[in-house]
Amino acid sequence: MKPNAQTCTDQKITFFHAPQSRSGGTLALLEELGADYELRLVNFKQNEQRQPAYRAINPMGKVPAILHGGALITEQPAVFLYLADLYSQARLAPPPGDPLRGPYLRWLVFYGSSFEPAIVDRSQKRAPAPPMASPYGAWEDVLNTINQQLTQSPYLLGERFTAVDVLWGGALHWTTMFELVPETPAIRAYADRVITRPAMQRAAAKDAELFALQAA
Ligand SMILES: N[C@@H](CCC(=O)N[C@@H](CS)C(=O)NCC(=O)O)C(=O)O
Numbered sequence: 001m002k003p004n005a006q007t008c009t010d011q012k013i014t015f016f017h018a019p020q021s022r023s024g025g026t027l028a029l030l031e032e033l034g035a036d037y038e039l040r041l042v043n044f045k046q047n048e049q050r051q052p053a054y055r056a057i058n059p060m061g062k063v064p065a066i067l068h069g070g071a072l073i074t075e076q077p078a079v080f081l082y083l084a085d086l087y088s089q090a091r092l093a094p095p096p097g098d099p100l101r102g103p104y105l106r107w108l109v110f111y112g113s114s115f116e117p118a119i120v121d122r123s124q125k126r127a128p129a130p131p132m133a134s135p136y137g138a139w140e141d142v143l144n145t146i147n148q149q150l151t152q153s154p155y156l157l158g159e160r161f162t163a164v165d166v167l168w169g170g171a172l173h174w175t176t177m178f179e180l181v182p183e184t185p186a187i188r189a190y191a192d193r194v195i196t197r198p199a200m201q202r203a204a205a206k207d208a209e210l211f212a213l214q215a216a
Pocket of ligand 1: 021022023049061062063064074075076077112
């Protein structure tokens with residue numbers, strides 16, 4: 001047995017994924033991490049996410065969800081944090097004590113608690129709640145915060161590519177494509193920098209293949 005074989009077995013993840021959905025970000029992260037995972041497909045066309053079998057795994061009926069050592073992890077920022085820490089050897093997560101740990105947590109959680117609610121309001125063409133009642137305040141502030149950071153550095157944490165960029169690069173790619181986020185030169189260059197990485201491309205190809213398989 002190779003010295004790292006046991007570690008590899010301990011790190012094996014069960015990943016619940018629906019092709020062409022938000023769980024694509026987790027697929028991309030697993031590829032970036034070189035993770036060992038078993039894929040369990042959820043078929044949205046057959047509404048499997050709402051059936052008792054899947055709800056017994058994630059009562060919210062949402063993907064992504066992962067299982068590891070008997071623990072269920074859901075919610076994209078939590079899934080990203082968990083996986084990047086578990087596969088720390090890939091160095092996509094600044095560890096506690098690293099000066100980048102705070103910004104890393106900030107950008108991951110900002111995604112789920114501010115950006116996602118803002119995007120859903122935009123996609124539903126819903127007026128946002130008054131700034132003091134809205135989880136993201138004002139849409140312009142969300143956009144300015146992202147753009148300001150991306151005009152300063154190639155990645156959200158500066159020169160270093162991390163798991164945060166897997167989440168944000170992919171999301172800014174699809175949200176600009178659907179015209180939910182206005183494309184600025186900084187956002188476009190950033191999304192391109194991220195999505196053209198070999199692991200990201202590998203994940204996109206795998207996802208397209210899985211989508212075609214489910215559609216057949
Ligand atoms: N709060 C969850 C939301 C995930 C989510 O919106 N998942 C969508 C995928 S695009 C889903 O599973 N939708 C299926 C459904 O609700 O029927 C997270 O951040 O992970």
